[in-house]
Amino acid sequence: MICNLNCVACPLAYLCIPLAIGAFIALKRYRGGLQKKRLASQLSFLLISNAAFVFGATGLIYTYFYCWESPYALMACPIGVLEHAFADRSWYLLVYLAGLIGFACIIFGRAACGWACPIGFLQDLTKGRRIKSKLDSKMRPLKYAILLAIPPVCYLTEKLAYTDICPIGGLTATLPYLAMEPNGYTFTVFFIPKMINVVGFFILIFLMTRGWCRHLCPVGAMMAQFNKISLLQLKYYEEKCIKCFKCAAVCPMQINMPYDNRSGECIRCGKCIDICPTNALAFEFRW
Ligand code: SF4
Numbered sequence: 164m165i166c167n168l169n170c171v172a173c174p175l176a177y178l179c180i181p182l183a184i185g186a187f188i189a190l191k192r193y194r195g196g197l198q199k200k201r202l203a204s205q206l207s208f209l210l211i212s213n214a215a216f217v218f219g220a221t222g223l224i225y226t227y228f229y230c231w232e233s234p235y236a237l238m239a240c241p242i243g244v245l246e247h248a249f250a251d252r253s254w255y256l257l258v259y260l261a262g263l264i265g266f267a268c269i270i271f272g273r274a275a276c277g278w279a280c281p282i283g284f285l286q287d288l289t290k291g292r293r294i295k296s297k298l299d300s301k302m303r304p305l306k307y308a309i310l311l312a313i314p315p316v317c318y319l320t321e322k323l324a325y326t327d328i329c330p331i332g333g334l335t336a337t338l339p340y341l342a343m344e345p346n347g348y349t350f351t352v353f354f355i356p357k358m359i360n361v362v363g364f365f366i367l368i369f370l371m372t373r374g375w376c377r378h379l380c381p382v383g384a385m386m387a388q389f390n391k392i393s394l395l396q397l398k399y400y401e402e403k404c405i406k407c408f409k410c411a412a413v414c415p416m417q418i419n420m421p422y423d424n425r426s427g428e429c430i431r432c433g434k435c436i437d438i439c440p441t442n443a444l445a446f447e448f449r450w
């Protein structure tokens with residue numbers, strides 16, 4: 164497809180415009196060697212996520228959060244696969260899901276949140292505020308509760324109960340569809356709750372850095388389990404550390420750095436590595 168700069172009529176405008184704005188904002192914000200590489204990776208994965216217009220839908224699973232109902236989605240969301248497994252009693256999907264997520268996370272831990280997920284990228288651009296409160300710590304397990312609730316609810320209702328109200332689906336599938344085919348969209352009773360959740364999602368990510376990843380993302384909850392055992396580790400060399408705590412100050416997940424370097428909350432963004440003045444932190448593969 165050749166660009167004729169007629170964005171109003173172009174179905175790909177919902178992808179190109181955010182890409183261009185994102186790249187412009189990010190170029191100013193991503194400082195440091197790892198951050199430049201991370202920006203290139205995030206832009207590439209955003210493009211790949213919407214590449215069905217080139218490759219067609221593949222049926223593979225994303226290792227990050229992006230709605231499979233999106234107009235040009237190439238692959239399936241892990242939560243959508245989990246829902247289908249329980250709602251349709253298609254148990255073989257669980258093997259497929261566990262194999263793919265397990266394989267990626269055994270190698271990289273939760274790095275997909277920091278390097279691949281388009282929703283993570285969006286949160287890096289909105290750059291919420293750093294909030295440290297007791298409520299923040301108490302709310303972090305909420306994402307695990309959501310993940311654990313999805314299988315029984317889908318099994319009992321025989322519906323894709325999470326997709327019905329998912330704000331990421333609302334943002335990346337429902338709204339683009341509405342923009343592209345305003346007369347072809349079928350409204351259901353879930354439309355208003357889903358849009359309320361989209362608004363709530365934006366409030367959350369403007370309120371705090373990586374607010375969605377910290378508190379609500381069930382895909383992040385799925386992958387967090389692997390951080391302690393993954394091959395890729397964030398190593399801390401205490402003998403080099405001068406306790407300046409610059410690493411803690413830049414961490415978007417507000418992890419107790421440098422001591423909690425194996426936390427399940429770490430999205431492997433590498434900001435702490437880029438800022439550390441003594442190279443006391445590093446990504447390393449252990450074999
Ligand atoms: S930024 Fe580096 S030197 Fe400073 S506290 Fe963190 S690990 Fe230590």
Ligand code: SF4
Nearest residue numbers: 414429430432433435
């Ligand atoms: S600990 Fe470092 S790599 Fe992990 S989320 Fe925080 S800044 Fe990113």
